[in-house]
Amino acid sequence: MFDPQALPLIFAALMGVSILLYVVLDGFDLGVGLLFPFAEEAERDRMVASIGPFWDANETWLVLAIGILLVAFPVAHGDILTALYLPVAVMLIGLILRGVAFEFRAKAPLGHKRPWDVAFWAGSLMTALAQGFMLGMYVMGLEWTWAKVAFSLLTAGALAVAYSFIGAAWVILKTDGVLQRKAVDWAKGGIWGMVLGMGAVSVATPLVSARIFDKWFRFPEIVALAPLPLMSGLLVALLWLSLRRLPTANDSFSWFPFAGAVVLMVLGFFGMAYSFYPYIVPEQLTIWEAAAATESLSIILVGTLVVLPMILGYTVLAYVIFRGKATKLSYD
Amino acid sequence: MDTLLLSRIQFAANISFHILFPTITIALGWVLLFFKLRFNRTGDRKWMDLYLFWVKVFALSFALGVVSGITMSFQFGTNWPGFMEVVGNVAGPLLAYEVLTAFFLEAVFLGIMLFGASRVPGWLHTLATFLVAFGTTMSAFWILVLNSWMHTPVGHEVRDGIVYAVDWWAIIFNPSMPYRLAHMLLASGLTVAFLIAGLSAYRWLRGDRAPEVATGLRFGVALGAVLIPVQILAGDMHGLNTLEHQPAKVAAMEGNWETRGNVPLLLFALPDEETRSNAFEIGIPSMASVILKHDPAGVVPGLNDFVAEDGTVLHPPVSPVFWSFRIMVGIGMLMLVASWAGAWMLWRRGVEGLPKPYLWGLTGMTFAGWGATLAGWYTTEIGRQPWLVHGVLTVKDAVGDIAGGMVLSTLIAYVAVYLALLAAYVGVIFHLARKGGRYDAPVASPGMQPAE
Numbered sequence: 001m002f003d004p005q006a007l008p009l010i011f012a013a014l015m016g017v018s019i020l021l022y023v024v025l026d027g028f029d030l031g032v033g034l035l036f037p038f039a040e041e042a043e044r045d046r047m048v049a050s051i052g053p054f055w056d057a058n059e060t061w062l063v064l065a066i067g068i069l070l071v072a073f074p075v076a077h078g079d080i081l082t083a084l085y086l087p088v089a090v091m092l093i094g095l096i097l098r099g100v101a102f103e104f105r106a107k108a109p110l111g112h113k114r115p116w117d118v119a120f121w122a123g124s125l126m127t128a129l130a131q132g133f134m135l136g137m138y139v140m141g142l143e144w145t146w147a148k149v150a151f152s153l154l155t156a157g158a159l160a161v162a163y164s165f166i167g168a169a170w171v172i173l174k175t176d177g178v179l180q181r182k183a184v185d186w187a188k189g190g191i192w193g194m195v196l197g198m199g200a201v202s203v204a205t206p207l208v209s210a211r212i213f214d215k216w217f218r219f220p221e222i223v224a225l226a227p228l229p230l231m232s233g234l235l236v237a238l239l240w241l242s243l244r245r246l247p248t249a250n251d252s253f254s255w256f257p258f259a260g261a262v263v264l265m266v267l268g269f270f271g272m273a274y275s276f277y278p279y280i281v282p283e284q285l286t287i288w289e290a291a292a293a294t295e296s297l298s299i300i301l302v303g304t305l306v307v308l309p310m311i312l313g314y315t316v317l318a319y320v321i322f323r324g325k326a327t328k329l330s331y332d
Numbered sequence: 333m334d335t336l337l338l339s340r341i342q343f344a345a346n347i348s349f350h351i352l353f354p355t356i357t358i359a360l361g362w363v364l365l366f367f368k369l370r371f372n373r374t375g376d377r378k379w380m381d382l383y384l385f386w387v388k389v390f391a392l393s394f395a396l397g398v399v400s401g402i403t404m405s406f407q408f409g410t411n412w413p414g415f416m417e418v419v420g421n422v423a424g425p426l427l428a429y430e431v432l433t434a435f436f437l438e439a440v441f442l443g444i445m446l447f448g449a450s451r452v453p454g455w456l457h458t459l460a461t462f463l464v465a466f467g468t469t470m471s472a473f474w475i476l477v478l479n480s481w482m483h484t485p486v487g488h489e490v491r492d493g494i495v496y497a498v499d500w501w502a503i504i505f506n507p508s509m510p511y512r513l514a515h516m517l518l519a520s521g522l523t524v525a526f527l528i529a530g531l532s533a534y535r536w537l538r539g540d541r542a543p544e545v546a547t548g549l550r551f552g553v554a555l556g557a558v559l560i561p562v563q564i565l566a567g568d569m570h571g572l573n574t575l576e577h578q579p580a581k582v583a584a585m586e587g588n589w590e591t592r593g594n595v596p597l598l599l600f601a602l603p604d605e606e607t608r609s610n611a612f613e614i615g616i617p618s619m620a621s622v623i624l625k626h627d628p629a630g631v632v633p634g635l636n637d638f639v640a641e642d643g644t645v646l647h648p649p650v651s652p653v654f655w656s657f658r659i660m661v662g663i664g665m666l667m668l669v670a671s672w673a674g675a676w677m678l679w680r681r682g683v684e685g686l687p688k689p690y691l692w693g694l695t696g697m698t699f700a701g702w703g704a705t706l707a708g709w710y711t712t713e714i715g716r717q718p719w720l721v722h723g724v725l726t727v728k729d730a731v732g733d734i735a736g737g738m739v740l741s742t743l744i745a746y747v748a749v750y751l752a753l754l755a756a757y758v759g760v761i762f763h764l765a766r767k768g769g770r771y772d773a774p775v776a777s778p779g780m781q782p783a784e
Contacts, residue, residue: 053443071428107392
């Protein structure tokens, strides 16, 4: 039904899109959690209100990404996850803490709200650090040596700060007044995480693998690829300029930091995808070697082609319904 | 302890914690839709109050179900890589369909259902409620298809040790799927029936006379009384299906060692795998034969048939299966007595006439459904041992090569988190019940207006 050679490629693309959507979408709500200690209680309520209707669906992109890895590349799924056993466990406990703290902080007796806020922050931090660590380990070829762990700790910190940047950008978009002004300061404080993280990965990736080095610095590819870092650099400069002027009197351009952060993440993602293609386990297993049986991939693809547009449709619907500045959350 | 045993304990701990919450949300979604539709039709405030109270319980349970479910999807890879490597071609698409057709539907419309009442038209809010309930049920469908296939695998072929799907229709509608699905959906209904009855009884005992308390109590008891006989029938049919496809499991459930007729129904026994016999048997003569074969002389398979020539045991561990089964049936019988006695008293005397000890009893049974559901799952899952996929893949061959200390340390962390969350969950549920139906908001927002 489908070309057996094309199927693994399609699924690799689908998984990439899911990971990208996850990093952008859960990135902003994880970032909001990371910023909790800097906000007053009423501000925390409003920050939660700004992500309340979305966080659950945002996290589902992670389930889809890991699901595609599981079903389309079963061998790679085992290899990658057993290598990342510990950070995965830390991330899962973090996701559990923060997911439930969302509900408990609103429903527990009043005196218990503060501990649940701490749990929400701690869970967000564990998740962000673990994901950054896994990113670093993946770039380093999933080997546990001191140097590689040190690099992964660097990316862990950088991704957490980058998430706090996109979280702050979301708060700028979804709120106004004092909280919005605070968020501009948070964004100024967090943008370096974005730069450091993307810079570290960009420098390290070609150094770890001669193959990747060659892919980037060979002529004429180097000319075609040059816009990627140049655009990223330009965007960072524009983001910094906009943050110096925000918030504006009529709230214009409050969307810009969030949009800029998203574009940065998309650029970074394409850079990584270009580097690692065609490998799914870096330098060991290509997407064709790791792919599941053609019949099984075909039947998943049929369902995906039917259902994915619907998912995107009602996801957009939810964002439209809850557009505008965040207000108090209520079930009535 | 070795990695295999630790990984099994870890997976059991995760899935036991996880299943508690879907067991609530699967049925509670439909119950919420019912409350919403009753309100749309009658305009009676008490239905909306019921909706607003139980939607909080739903949101909390849903969050716990989501986060513990994410854990499961990762643990396939971290602890059981052999599972996907061998049967991934079947398990993969089934899991993928669960994510695609259920998870996103639930997650997106949950946001609209919870927070959208004042932002969307009434019909869209009702539709969102329906889609969330539908999504949870779809999720149950796909995961039970996969689980049933692991018990009664068909529609596949094995080439070079790897399973390939041949007939998807046969895989989805595998022999045990309809029974297992029905049994689980009914279990969810009963869990919610007793949850609603129990918490309403608790509120009534505390003197909360809001109209929705009495309605909730009547609703819970009635739902339990209607579902429990259906569940007993479905459970019996599920058992007969298991007898056909997994006789060793049924032999362990009955504690029956020798294949023979006139097998008694054991009410109590201590099965001993060393001596391969039971101590302290108390049973009803020939009753197991009657239940399983509809004939006192009916021959029921015994555990000794499932021992290889060289002495290798090919049947599941007997005591856990034997006792889990009895706990499940025991709670089921208690539910039968409680709901029918309650329904009779409600019919004769109304809520005001319910005696206090009965109300305390219902309060004590608030989470009875959890007990029965867990015991039932232990029966069927331990009863599949030593297989992971019956006749295709053993548990031992699927486990990942992780250092035992790493599995142990993460296991301790997970269990600590789960116990804390479980305590917090039960505490908050009763806290919500104590706060009761005090809602300050007027019935003015558009989402709450009756449809007519």
